[in-house]
Structures are given as structure tokens and as C-alpha cells.
Amino acid sequence: MVSPEQRPTLHIALIAHDRKKDDLVRLLTAYRPLLERHVLFATGTTGKRLREEVGLPVRPFASGPYGGDQQIGALIACNLVDAVIFLRDPLTAQPHEPDVSALLRVADVYDVPIATNEGTAEVLLRALGEGLLDFRAVYRGQAHDDGNDFCRRCAEALA
Numbered sequence: 001m002v003s004p005e006q007r008p009t010l011h012i013a014l015i016a017h018d019r020k021k022d023d024l025v026r027l028l029t030a031y032r033p034l035l036e037r038h039v040l041f042a043t044g045t046t047g048k049r050l051r052e053e054v055g056l057p058v059r060p061f062a063s064g065p066y067g068g069d070q071q072i073g074a075l076i077a078c079n080l081v082d083a084v085i086f087l088r089d090p091l092t093a094q095p096h097e098p099d100v101s102a103l104l105r106v107a108d109v110y111d112v113p114i115a116t117n118e119g120t121a122e123v124l125l126r127a128l129g130e131g132l133l134d135f136r137a138v139y140r141g142q143a144h145d146d147g148n149d150f151c152r153r154c155a156e157a158l159a
């Protein structure tokens with residue numbers, strides 16, 4: 001039996017569209033002790049709220065409409081993201097819809113567990129707590145393009 005302290009630190013991306021941000025804040029407040037020991041990053045406005053309202057040490061990326069989804073997608077393409085919680089708003093058109101689709105697509109390319117609604121996010125967080133996502137640490141960093149300097153530098157920056 002592996003104790004929580006022995007478990008690998010995972011890289012988790014956290015994103016929410018505007019009308020889902022309150023839901024994400026509430027959800028992650030409940031799971032804060034679990035998340036604190038992992039490397040967390042988020043799109044700009046989501047990250048600001050998680051830092052200020054939940055107290056999570058979230059690394060900021062650009063705001064979604066300004067390329068934040070693409071930045072996180074680039075990390076996924078380096079296989080540096082182990083799980084994504086992305087509470088999407090399915091009822092509001094987004095100006096950067098192509099970026100959203102691209103993020104979901106690249107997560108599928110790399111088989112990254114991704115939750116796009118609160119129900120699945122709850123399941124993913126419980127799985128994280130049980131160690132069911134630890135296998136991701138084995139795959140992390142195995143980019144399709146070996147010797148990719150961009151990915152190597154990103155990995156160093158996130159370490």
C-alpha cells in the first residue's frame with residue numbers, strides 16, 4: 001500500500017469558463033488539501049480566482065480568449081500534463097471556440113484524463129485522492145518528438 005506521501009506529484013490543469021468559475025471555486029475548495037501537493041496551473045482568470053479565493057498555489061497562464069488554452073495545449077503536447085479539469089459552459093458561445101476544441105483534441109491525442117463537467121471532475125478528483133492517476137507519472141515527459149528543446153525547457157520550468 002502506497003501512502004499519500006509516497007505518491008508522485010502530478011501536473012494538473014484547471015480551467016473554467018466564466019459561468020462555471022463559481023462552481024470550480026466551490027468544488028476545489030472542498031478538495032484543497034488533496035490538490036495542494038500537486039503542481040497546478042490554470043488559464044489567467046481562473047487561476048487568479050483559485051489563488052485568491054481558494055488559496056491554491058496555481059501557476060498562471062494567459063487568459064483563455066488570449067491564448068491560455070493554447071498554452072496549456074502546448075504543455076499537453078509535451079506530455080507534461082497529467083489531468084485536466086475544464087468546466088466548460090455548453091450554453092454560451094466562446095470567441096475562442098477553436099482553441100477550446102484544440103485543447104480537448106490534444107488531450108485525447110495524449111490520453112490525458114480530462115473532466116469537462118462537474119460530475120466528471122468529482123470522479124477525477126476522487127481518483128486522484130485514491131492514487132488512480134499515479135500511472136500518469138510514468139508517461140509524463142515522453143513527448144512524441146524526442147529531443148524537443150521547447151518541451152525540455154517547459155519540463156524544467158514546471159519541475
Ligand SMILES: O=C(CO)COP(=O)(O)O
Binds near residue numbers: 015016043045
Ligand atoms: O476561456 C477560458 C477557457 O477556454 C478560461 O479562461 P480564463 O480562466 O482566463 O477565464
